[in-house]
Amino acid sequence: MLGWEFPPYFAGGVGVVCEALTRSLVGRGHQITYLMPLAPPAPGAPGVELIEPGADAGAPGLELVGITARLHSYAAGAGPRIRIPGEVPPPAPRPLYGPDLLSEVDRFAARAVEIARARRAAPDLIHAHDWTTFPAGVALRRALGRPLVAHVHITEFDKSGGAHADPRVYEIERAGMQAADRVVAVSRRVAAVCSERYGVDPARIRVVYNGVDADTRPAGPAHLPGPVVLFLGRVTLQKGPDWFVEAARRVLDAEPRATFVLAGTGDMLPRVIERAAALGIADRMRFPGFVDRERASELFGLADVFVMPSVSEPFGIVPLEAMERGVPVIVSRQSGASELLRNALKVDFWDVEGLAARIVSLLRYRALATELEEAGRAEAQELDWDWVAERTEAVYREVVHA
Amino acid sequence: MPDVCFYFQVHQPWRLHPYGVFDIGKSHDYFDDRANQAILEKVATRCYRPMNALLEELVAKHDGRFKASFSISGSALDQLERWAPDVIASYQRLAATGCVELLGETHHHSLAGVAHPGEFAAQVALHAARIEALFGRRPQVFRNTELMFSDALAGPIAALGFRGVLAEGAERVLGWRSPNFVYASRPEPALGLLLKNYRLSDDIAFRFGDRGWSEHPLSVEKFAGWIHAVNGCGTVVNLFMDYETFGEHQWAETGIFEFMRRLPDAILDHADGGFVTPSEALARHPAAGTAEFRDWVSWADSERDLTAWLGNRMQRAALEQLMALREPVRATGDPALLETWRRLSTSDHLYYMCTKYFADGDVHKYFSPWDSPYEAHIAFMNVLADLGQRVGAAVR
Numbered sequence: 001m002l003g004w005e006f007p008p009y010f011a012g013g014v015g016v017v018c019e020a021l022t023r024s025l026v027g028r029g030h031q032i033t034y035l036m037p038l039a040p041p042a043p044g045a046p047g048v049e050l051i052e053p054g055a056d057a058g059a060p061g062l063e064l065v066g067i068t069a070r071l072h073s074y075a076a077g078a079g080p081r082i083r084i085p086g087e088v089p090p091p092a093p094r095p096l097y098g099p100d101l102l103s104e105v106d107r108f109a110a111r112a113v114e115i116a117r118a119r120r121a122a123p124d125l126i127h128a129h130d131w132t133t134f135p136a137g138v139a140l141r142r143a144l145g146r147p148l149v150a151h152v153h154i155t156e157f158d159k160s161g162g163a164h165a166d167p168r169v170y171e172i173e174r175a176g177m178q179a180a181d182r183v184v185a186v187s188r189r190v191a192a193v194c195s196e197r198y199g200v201d202p203a204r205i206r207v208v209y210n211g212v213d214a215d216t217r218p219a220g221p222a223h224l225p226g227p228v229v230l231f232l233g234r235v236t237l238q239k240g241p242d243w244f245v246e247a248a249r250r251v252l253d254a255e256p257r258a259t260f261v262l263a264g265t266g267d268m269l270p271r272v273i274e275r276a277a278a279l280g281i282a283d284r285m286r287f288p289g290f291v292d293r294e295r296a297s298e299l300f301g302l303a304d305v306f307v308m309p310s311v312s313e314p315f316g317i318v319p320l321e322a323m324e325r326g327v328p329v330i331v332s333r334q335s336g337a338s339e340l341l342r343n344a345l346k347v348d349f350w351d352v353e354g355l356a357a358r359i360v361s362l363l364r365y366r367a368l369a370t371e372l373e374e375a376g377r378a379e380a381q382e383l384d385w386d387w388v389a390e391r392t393e394a395v396y397r398e399v400v401h402a
Numbered sequence: 403m404p405d406v407c408f409y410f411q412v413h414q415p416w417r418l419h420p421y422g423v424f425d426i427g428k429s430h431d432y433f434d435d436r437a438n439q440a441i442l443e444k445v446a447t448r449c450y451r452p453m454n455a456l457l458e459e460l461v462a463k464h465d466g467r468f469k470a471s472f473s474i475s476g477s478a479l480d481q482l483e484r485w486a487p488d489v490i491a492s493y494q495r496l497a498a499t500g501c502v503e504l505l506g507e508t509h510h511h512s513l514a515g516v517a518h519p520g521e522f523a524a525q526v527a528l529h530a531a532r533i534e535a536l537f538g539r540r541p542q543v544f545r546n547t548e549l550m551f552s553d554a555l556a557g558p559i560a561a562l563g564f565r566g567v568l569a570e571g572a573e574r575v576l577g578w579r580s581p582n583f584v585y586a587s588r589p590e591p592a593l594g595l596l597l598k599n600y601r602l603s604d605d606i607a608f609r610f611g612d613r614g615w616s617e618h619p620l621s622v623e624k625f626a627g628w629i630h631a632v633n634g635c636g637t638v639v640n641l642f643m644d645y646e647t648f649g650e651h652q653w654a655e656t657g658i659f660e661f662m663r664r665l666p667d668a669i670l671d672h673a674d675g676g677f678v679t680p681s682e683a684l685a686r687h688p689a690a691g692t693a694e695f696r697d698w699v700s701w702a703d704s705e706r707d708l709t710a711w712l713g714n715r716m717q718r719a720a721l722e723q724l725m726a727l728r729e730p731v732r733a734t735g736d737p738a739l740l741e742t743w744r745r746l747s748t749s750d751h752l753y754y755m756c757t758k759y760f761a762d763g764d765v766h767k768y769f770s771p772w773d774s775p776y777e778a779h780i781a782f783m784n785v786l787a788d789l790g791q792r793v794g795a796a797v798r
Contacts (some may be wrong), residue, residue: 254423343757345776357422361780364423367719368779375757 001034002112002126002133002140013317014153017210018129024389026061033121035065035112035136037104067111101132102168109135113143124400125149125181131156131169134176141179147399150180151208154314155193158238174198181399184208184392186315187336206395209340211388212320212380217297226257227363230303230327232296232318233310235266240309240332240349245272247309249279250356255363258284263299265290300325304369305362309349310335319344320383323376328362328369330355340383343375403630403675404582405638407596407683408470409545409568410645412450413511414442414478415750417771421781426788433745437771439485446486449649454492456648456659460666461501468666469501469677472645473545476509476529477748479536490536497537503679504533506541506564512747513711515546515555516698517725522555525744526562543568543680547749549598549642549701550708553694556590564593566684568642570701571597575693582636583690584683594684595693598642598701602628607643611656622661626668630675637687638678642701703758711752716779720752723786723797730793743789746782754778 001022005015018034026032113136115121127149128137134150141148156165156173177183177198183205185191191207194200229248233239241262248260262272262285269287276285291299300306306322306329313335320337322329323344331338332349345362347354362369416433460468474493482489496502508514508525509532515522526544534540544564546555551569559567571581576597587593605625609615617624629639644651652658669675678686702710712718724746731743755775772778783797790797 250424342774343776346773353422353424357424358780360423361783365716365719365779365783367715368776368783371714371716371757371779372776 001032002128002136003034003036004130004132005036014130017153017317020211020213020385021388021392022062024385025392027386028389028393029061030393031061033063033065033123035067035115035133037067037108065115067108067115102172105132105135105172108133109139112136113139116140116144122146125396127151127396128176128180129153131173131176134172134179138176138179147181147402148179149182149184149395149399150176151184151186152177152190152194152314153186155190155197157193157197158190158312158314180204181402182206182395184395186210188339189334189336190314206391206398208388208391208395209336209383210315210317210320211383211385212317212324213385214381215297215300215321215325217294224259224302226259227255227304228259228261228302229305229307229359229363230261230263230299230322231307231309232261232263232291232299232322233308235262235264235269235272237268238310238312239264239266240311241266241268241272242275243309243311243349243352243355244307245275245279245281245285246352247307247355247359248276248285249281250352251359251363252281252284254356254360256284258359258363259286260284261286261288261299261303263288263291263296296321297325300327303327305330305359307355307359308332308335308337309347309355311349313337320380324380326373326377328372329376330358330362341376341379343372343379345372403669403672404632404636405676405678405683405686406629406669407638407640407678407680409505409596409640409642409680410470410472410647411545411548411643412472412478412645413475414438414445414481415511415748416477416481416745417441418751418781418785420777421784421788423780423784423787426784427791430788430792432742432785432788434771438481442481442485445646445650446482446489448654449646450482450486450489451492452654452659453645453648453662454489454496456663457496457502458492458499460663461496461499464666464670466499466501467670467676469503469679469682471503471505471543471679473505473507474533475507475511476525476532477511477745479532494537497539501679503543503681504537504539504541505543505545505568505680506530506533506562507545508547510744510748511547511750512744513547513550513721513749513752514747515550515558516708516712517721518728519558521725521728521747522558523562525747530562542566543596543684548711550698551695551700552698553587553589553696556587556593556695560587560590560593566594566596566680568596568640568680569598569693569695570699570706571599571640572699572706574697574706575695575699579691579693580632580636582632582639584638584687585691585693586689588692588694591689591692594689596638596640596680596683597693598640600701602639603641603643606641606658606661607647607651610647610658610661611652619657620661622664622668625661625665626671626675629669630672637690638683640683709758710756711749714755714757714775716757716775717752717755720755720779720782720786723783727786727790727793727795727797730795731789734793739789739793746785746789751778751782755782 003018125147126137126140129151130153137148156169177200183200185207191205195202231244235241276282306327308316308319308331310332315336319329319331329344331344333346334349338346345358419434509529514525543566544559545568549570581597581599585595698708731739754770754772755778757775787797
């Protein structure tokens with residue numbers, strides 16, 4: 001398994017996904033060696049650090065192998081940050097993306113092959129997550145003669161909104177997908193991008209949705225006086241926080257006691273706060289900034305409605321977490337999750353009126369909210385990582401037996 | 403050979419617009435006339451016109467020996483009068499032959515029988531008057547919405563002057579007994595019960611065009627053979643189905659029209675085989691016993707109960723809030739408001755909110771104009787809220 005992140009060494013959602021999938025696969029009896037970039041350099045073998053082999057994951061089938069790198073995370077460099085009083089500081093930026101990310105990606109690939117050769121590795125298959133590990137996946141496939149599964153969580157087109165795809169990144173993505181024996185896409189949306197923008201034969205693409213594990217943290221503190229509507233995610237164009245604010249304005253006409261919590265940080269946060277002030281609803285909004293998983297869990301405990309108004313979302317795992325916590329969910333139709341979820345309300349991200357109307361309906365009609373809470377929780381419990389691992393195994397069987 | 407009793411349900415609801423919460427107080431335009439017209443015209447073209455023509459042909463060809471019965475809801479009649487009046491004319495010709503019987507029901511195809519005795523009686527009377535005005539005869543036999551029936555409804559139906567009721571031949575009512583006899587209602591022994599033979603009915607209504615079905619393709623000879631096999635342990639086989647079986651659920655390409663064109667020949671070939679209307683079945687065959695409907699039974703889904711309409715709390719809340727508006731609406735004395743309220747009582751609105759997705763869900767999805775049961779509930783509750791505002795009652 002080739003990943004760019006693995007909790008606690010992670011910055012974005014993909015790391016969480018890789019960990020959960022890896023642990024579930026190990027739980028199902030697979031032996032996994034997980035290669036990832038890691039800093040700082042460890043003493044010993046130059047450039048290679050073995051972190052508590054077989055122990056770190058708490059599972060006997062898993063071994064984490066770090067390859068030293070001088071890189072920065074996704075979140076760092078994501079634009080100007082503003083300080084919010086009382087904010088839990090985000091984790092210190094881990095050096096994952098470096099000054100020259102592309103050369104790090106190449107170096108990761110070269111070192112991965114060296115390590116595999118040195119250890120005489122003979123895996124049944126190679127599973128690579130997103131473009132930063134695709135060159136390593138392709139190199140290992142060539143060196144070891146084993147099949148490659150390229151797992152696409154997000155493409156350059158999603159990150160750039162389709163307009164400004166970096167041609168070098170695009171080329172790496174394309175080469176990885178083309179060389180792979182199977183491409184796993186996290187939604188039909190992503191599968192369509194893989195075939196239409198990257199020329200992958202649809203017959204080689206398999207959709208494997210993400211899942212969610214039960215959150216066993218206790219419920220949050222006391223409720224706010226009125227109903228609470230929650231946004232939780234990076235505050236970037238892709239996630240649609242501006243649409244959330246516009247909808248809030250509209251909802252407050254009908255439900256003036258509602259509070260809107262926009263949790264997360266990102267380059268659009270200053271603009272979004274200014275917009276809320278300009279609309280005269282700053283007193284009905286809260287901006288807690290970056291929230292860790294503890295705080296996220298608390299916020300789910302407070303929320304009456306969770307909204308994911310993403311403009312473009314390959315999958316979008318947060319609504320599953322909200323559903324698992326019994327929070328009624330509204331997702332944009334422009335998300336991979338909306339393909340999968342049945343017990344969620346769906347709306348086009350640009351339909352401010354439609355989004356606001358659904359929020360108001362959920363706040364007003366008790367039977368509707370309760371039905372979505374219960375059916376949503378039941379649905380999310382079905383969509384656990386074991387279910388994802390099972391579907392991933394089916395892809396493995398195809399390439400191993402081919 | 404037992405008699406064969408065909409019954410066809412003809413119904414169209416007044417479907418709602420995606421009426422949003424911000425429309426409340428601003429717009430009183432609830433019903434999606436464009437969609438309703440388009441659907442009615444499509445169904446008229448694919449089903450009502452060709453199948454009515456076929457029935458007229460069969461009645462003429464068999465010299466009065468082919469018979470069938472219909473229930474046509476008041477809302478279907480309203481829509482036909484407005485958008486396809488020629489179909490009403492063809493029903494009138496069919497009724498005039500004496501071979502086609504029209505049954506009574508709630509005018510708006512509602513759950514009034516489940517929810518409100520007074521409203522039930524009012525809608526049944528409204529429908530009976532409508533049928534008499536259009537077809538010259540007052541209905542003698544009753545069919546409640548989607549074959550919903552329980553012993554609790556037997557008294558009210560008998561009190562309204564009906565001699566019999568069509569109901570589902572569910573195992574939990576019949577036990578080991580056959581649906582192919584006339585039964586008497588337990589609380590109202592004078593009220594005859596005709597119980598649907600759901601296996602043979604569904605062979606036509608659901609399985610006819612299913613290539614994966616072991617009996618596919620179903621020939622008239624095979625089907626007539628199954629009817630004939632009842633001989634000796636039944637007097638009447640009740641084939642009850644949605645009229646849209648013909649041309650809508652089973653497309654013309656499946657051969658369903660050809661099947662129906664040739665079926666009477668195959669049935670009538672047997673010396674003692676024949677067709678009866680529900681009234682004739684009740685007059686000809688004495689009750690073989692009593693049937694007890696302790697709980698509600700319907701013809702929907704594998705459960706054959708009310709859960710397709712009242713299975714979740716959205717559905718129950720919607721019906722409760724609707725019924726709470728009845729008195730405020732009536733108190734206005736405004737017939738247009740009452741008609742609007744009654745259109746909302748149509749069972750389809752609750753059916754669209756059904757969340758039984760897994761076992762029976764495909765059928766619900768196929769018959770729903772909504773993306774999800776939640777959207778159906780939202781629009782319905784918003785409309786109720788607006789109607790409530792107009793009559794001075796709150797809806798939450």
